[in-house]
Amino acid sequence: MTKKTVALATLGCKVNQYESEAIAEALEGTGWEILSPAQPCDAYIVNTCTVTAESDRKARQTIRRMMKQNPFAYILVTGCYSQVSPDAISAISGVDYICGSSNKMSVVEKLNHLYNIGQKNTQTEICVPNLDSAEFENMSITKFDRTRAYVKIEDGCESHCAYCTIPAARGPIRSKPASEVISEVEGLVHGGCREVVLTGIETGSYGKDISKETDLASILEQIDTIPNIGRVRLGSLDPSMIKPDFVNRIKKLRSITPHFHLSMQSGSSAVLAGMKRKYNADQAMRAVKLLRDAFPTLQLTTDIIVGFPGETEQDFEQSCALVENARFLMVHVFPYSKRQGTPAATMKNQVADDIKHLRVKALSQKAADIRGEILDSLMGGEVDVLFESANGGYAYGHTPEFVEVKVKSNCNMHAKICRVRLLSHDGNVCEGELI
Numbered sequence: 001m002t003k004k005t006v007a008l009a010t011l012g013c014k015v016n017q018y019e020s021e022a023i024a025e026a027l028e029g030t031g032w033e034i035l036s037p038a039q040p041c042d043a044y045i046v047n048t049c050t051v052t053a054e055s056d057r058k059a060r061q062t063i064r065r066m067m068k069q070n071p072f073a074y075i076l077v078t079g080c081y082s083q084v085s086p087d088a089i090s091a092i093s094g095v096d097y098i099c100g101s102s103n104k105m106s107v108v109e110k111l112n113h114l115y116n117i118g119q120k121n122t123q124t125e126i127c128v129p130n131l132d133s134a135e136f137e138n139m140s141i142t143k144f145d146r147t148r149a150y151v152k153i154e155d156g157c158e159s160h161c162a163y164c165t166i167p168a169a170r171g172p173i174r175s176k177p178a179s180e181v182i183s184e185v186e187g188l189v190h191g192g193c194r195e196v197v198l199t200g201i202e203t204g205s206y207g208k209d210i211s212k213e214t215d216l217a218s219i220l221e222q223i224d225t226i227p228n229i230g231r232v233r234l235g236s237l238d239p240s241m242i243k244p245d246f247v248n249r250i251k252k253l254r255s256i257t258p259h260f261h262l263s264m265q266s267g268s269s270a271v272l273a274g275m276k277r278k279y280n281a282d283q284a285m286r287a288v289k290l291l292r293d294a295f296p297t298l299q300l301t302t303d304i305i306v307g308f309p310g311e312t313e314q315d316f317e318q319s320c321a322l323v324e325n326a327r328f329l330m331v332h333v334f335p336y337s338k339r340q341g342t343p344a345a346t347m348k349n350q351v352a353d354d355i356k357h358l359r360v361k362a363l364s365q366k367a368a369d370i371r372g373e374i375l376d377s378l379m380g381g382e383v384d385v386l387f388e389s390a391n392g393g394y395a396y397g398h399t400p401e402f403v404e405v406k407v408k409s410n411c412n413m414h415a416k417i418c419r420v421r422l423l424s425h426d427g428n429v430c431e432g433e434l435i
Contacts, residue, residue: 004115009037009062012049014199014235016079018150019104020047022139026108037062040070042115045107048079048089050169052337056081060092067094074114076107080169083128090124097121100128101170102155105139131156131171140184146388147194147415153181153219154200159238161265162276163308163336163344166201173205178219185223189230194386194415195257196223199235216241217249224253231386231400236261236303240278242287251294258295259329259402262287264302267322268315271308274347281322288326299329299374299401306363307336307356309347316359320366329374329402331367333360368427375425378403382435385420387413396429405430 006027010020023045024034035041044066048059059081066075076097077089083100090098097110106127114120136155156173157166185196198219200206207214216234223232232255239262250256262284266272269280279287292298304319323331335356338345385405387397394406395413405420406429407413420432 003033004031004043005035005039005041006032006043006045006111007035007037007039007041007066008045008047009066010047011058011062012047012051012055012080013201014150014197015152015155015201016047016049018141018152018199019139020045021141021143021150023047023104023107025141025143026105026139027111030108030112032111037066038069041073042070043074043076043111044069045076045078045111047104048077048081050079050081050084050165050339052334053339054337056085056088060088063089063092063095072120074111074120076111078104078107080166083131083169084165086126086128090126094120095124098124098126098128100131102129102131102134102137103127105137131168134171134174136174136176140180142187142191144188144191144193147192147386148197148388149188149193149195150197150199151181151184151188152176152200153198154203154206156205157202158205159202159278160276162274162347163305163339163342165339165342168341170201173202173209175206175208175210175214177210178207178214178222181219182222182226185229186226189226189228192415193230194417195231195233196229197233197235198223202238203235204237204241217246220250220253220256224255229255231255231257233257233402234260236263238263238278239284239287242290244290247290247294257400257402258298259301259400260291260298261301261303264322264326265305266308266311266315267304267319268311269318271311271315271319274310275305275308275344281318285322285325297401299403300326301330301332301402302326302328303332303334304363305334305336306359307351309336309344309351310349311336311351316363320363323363323367323370327370327374328367329371331363333363333367335360372425372427375403375427375430378422378430379424380422382419382421383432384417385432386417387415390414403430404428405432407432407434409434 049055383399385397395409419435422432
């Protein structure tokens with residue numbers, strides 16, 4: 001009997017990746033074979049992102065590409081773009097079903113229904129609930145690729161930054177009950193997972209909707225007691241939550257990795273105020289110092305937006321100075337993108353695209369230079385590497401600080417943690433030898 005086949009195309013963040021994995025696992029449980037989005041399938045599910053205008057364009061492009069591969073395939077669309085712009089998606093001929101960001105698992109039942117009746121919808125069905133009273137959607141995973149698993153512990157954001165559509169696309173803060181987080185992590189560890197990444201739309205807000213006693217530090221403390229727990233890494237954090245009490249609690253944990261992604265966005269206090277962020281540049285640097293004092297081998301990564309409305313050359317130089325002073329291992333630099341319905345879209349003093357692109361190039365080069373200097377400083381040292389993949393006679397993995405390392409190997413190193421002496425680097429990946 002021929003198996004029914006489906007592919008999931010996932011755009012955007014690690015939360016979307018986790019949600020797609022949960023959908024895929026549920027589909028497998030109902031008899032579907034999961035294939036690559038590049039293959040002809042009976043059905044396609046597109047999990048969309050709307051963080052930038054480019055994200056919206058990619059979502060529409062992906063939907064059309066899936067249809068070209070099989071014009072008769074069932075097409076189901078979910079995610080942030082479908083939450084805020086379902087009409088734009090339904091205008092694409094051939095889409096069967098659209099749901100939002102709070103009912104993603106509904107694509108499983110809907111796809112099975114369409115397949116069982118054996119025909120596509122003559123008119124796109126739209127099921128996008130209002131997010132005001134949304135609850136944390138029940139989903140979980142038991143399987144994972146390589147050695148690392150993402151676990152979604154929180155959904156929603158209430159920061160309402162001036163440039164961002166995510167609160168509209170994801171709704172209010174909702175947290176996964178602590179008992180369910182622990183149960184899911186225990187299952188993954190039992191299945192051989194060596195590293196868990198706790199993620200969310202606003203990960204640092206975990207527990208705010210549950211109780212005063214439940215917060216990110218408390219769930220980390222509970223996870224730390226799980227037998228055989230390996231590494232625990234965190235998703236993006238707002239610098240405003242890096243306070244002495246939080247840092248003092250997590251630095252005692254055996255499982256937490258000395259790597260944090262701080263969502264800085266700018267090094268200019270004036271720009272941060274215009275963005276409606278909850279901190280200024282000095283507070284952001286205090287957060288960096290708190291973490292560096294607590295974790296001796298710490299590495300930090302970040303995001304920086306350039307060209308926000310009103311950003312002057314001096315403001316941009318302040319962002320460059322912050323990147324220089326904080327010594328980020330990696331910086332994701334991207335130009336400000338207008339999002340309809342956000343306050344920033346109608347602000348005066350919009351920065352010209354050519355200036356934005358010059359600033360992206362300049363800051364990216366500075367970040368690359370700093371990364372090279374950081375990697376230079378690690379040469380000759382010894383690190384523990386969790387190996388995840390292999391390619392071209394090399395095994396690849398990461399240190400706890402999220403430095404990527406490769407070593408020559410003809411044997412299977414998957415899921416092994418080995419001591420490695422670092423010998424050289426190409427500006428991105430370090431090469432070492434097994435000790």
